Amino acid sequence: TLVAGLRHESVGVDTAGYVDHLFTLQDGYVAKLNNISEQGFIFLSYLLATASSGYTLALLVYALITNGLIILRLYDYKDKISFTWAVFIYYMAFYFATFNTMRQWIAMALVFYATRYIGKSLTKFLIFVAIAVLTHTTAIFAVFFVPLYYVLLPSKSVKEIIRKIVMILAVVVAVLAVYTTMTSKYSDYILS
DSSP states (O other): OHHHHTOOTTSSSSHHHHHHHHHHHTTOOOSOBTTBOOHHHHHHHHHHHHHOSSSHHHHHHHHHHHHHHHHHHHHTTTTTSOHHHHHHHHHHHHGGGGGSSHHHHHHHHHHHHHGGGTTTOHHHHHHHHHHHHHHOGGGGGGGGHHHHHHHHSOOOSHHHHHHHHHHHHHHHHHHHHHHHHHHHHHHHHHHO
16 A cells, blocks of 8 residues: 555556646545546545645555455455465555556445445445445446345245346346446547
């Protein structure tokens, strides 16, 4: 987290863009920053930009959220996996990727951590997903983990099987709605 947070703005493909956004937010809250419209990320960045005259605090907090939540979730499996190896593999495979697309990584970390609540507390899971969506809109796809979890549970009655079929149909409709929304929002970006 220190390495990621104390880096220069030239380290990472889009770090300089985030730094520019932070300096913009030091002059006051802005509801949209170029292609960033997610209010949770803008508000967090605004708080960090006004708390510091530079960009280092924000990079530290972004890295702490991302790395902290991912490592905490890996720790949940310490009895089933080698925690040390899991952290090592995370750092080797993904750590440097977190220097870029920071909003997406924060959203992914929130969703990854939230998976601990699937099957235990749907409300907590959905709260984390909502926070993730406020960081990056694509986190809405995490909602589909819930029906997937319940569909994969063994069915004990006809009523449960019917409920699963209805859930699958609802998911198909929801996927189509989300797909339509995402393609309309990001079509220019995708086509370029």
